[in-house]
Amino acid sequence: EVLLVEAGGGSVQPGGSLRLSCSASGFTFSDYWMHWVRHAPGKGLVWVSRINGDGNDISYADSVRGRFTISRDNAKSTLYLQMDSLRADDTGVYFCSRGGTSGRNDYWGQGALVTVS
Amino acid sequence: DIQMTQSPPSLSASVGDRVTITCRASQSIEHYLHWYQHKPGNAPKLLIYAASTLHTGVPSRFSASGYGTDFTLTISSLQPEDFATYYCQQTYSRVETFGQGTKVEVK
Numbered sequence: 001e002v003l004l005v006e007a008g009g010g011s012v013q014p015g016g017s018l019r020l021s022c023s024a025s026g027f028t029f030s031d032y033w034m035h036w037v038r039h040a041p042g043k044g045l046v047w048v049s050r051i052n053g054d055g056n057d058i059s060y061a062d063s064v065r066g067r068f069t070i071s072r073d074n075a076k077s078t079l080y081l082q083m084d085s086l087r088a089d090d091t092g093v094y095f096c097s098r099g100g101t102s103g104r105n106d107y108w109g110q111g112a113l114v115t116v117s
Numbered sequence: 118d119i120q121m122t123q124s125p126p127s128l129s130a131s132v133g134d135r136v137t138i139t140c141r142a143s144q145s146i147e148h149y150l151h152w153y154q155h156k157p158g159n160a161p162k163l164l165i166y167a168a169s170t171l172h173t174g175v176p177s178r179f180s181a182s183g184y185g186t187d188f189t190l191t192i193s194s195l196q197p198e199d200f201a202t203y204y205c206q207q208t209y210s211r212v213e214t215f216g217q218g219t220k221v222e223v224k
Binding site for chain 2: 035037039044045046047050061062095097099100101103104106109111
């Protein structure tokens with residue numbers, strides 16, 4: 001069974017930093033792209049970032065580029081999101097998801113809440 | 118970035134109704150379009166991938182079509198568990214984007 005479990009959420013002041021992690025199990029982690037997606041209160045889903053299986057192909061949404069860093073440790077089957085220079089509009093639940101064929105996000109974690117205020 | 122525009126933003130429907138949601142891309146995305154269902158407090162769920170392929174375990178009342186810039190999600194007979202927000206997502210470009218969502222509410 002594919003399982004994704006996020007951790008590291010919390011409350012932080014504007015300008016602060018936070019590091020999210022996503023522990024994966026039930027599949028060969030290094031074979032898959034991985035993604036971060038945010039859901040802000042009362043708003044829609046926003047794609048944040050993605051990373052390929054080797055960790056050498058990375059992209060970001062314009063709103064986080066230069067402030068957030070995605071990475072992965074395939075030996076630990078863990079995905080990370082380092083969030084720096086946090087702003088109030090970064091607030092939301094952050095989901096990690098697995099990238100399947102055609103780029104679909106086929107499995108999702110339950111999310112980690114980040115509050116910037 | 119590729120913009121994804123969903124319509125309508127919300128709709129009211131009854132159990133048993135046929136519901137159609139559309140999604141338009143600002144440029145061709147070929148078939149790199151996926152549909153998700155999201156309920157408050159839960160993780161999003163993949164319904165349809167590659168524009169028209171039903172994800173494993175998704176009921177057959179869900180269907181979708183389209184290619185290029187115009188896409189449609191249809192629920193043939195709305196069930197109580199289908200009241201949720203639905204999103205399209207393009208994965209054609211390096212910077213992926215979601216539509217703004219369509220909230221399906223009880224009429």
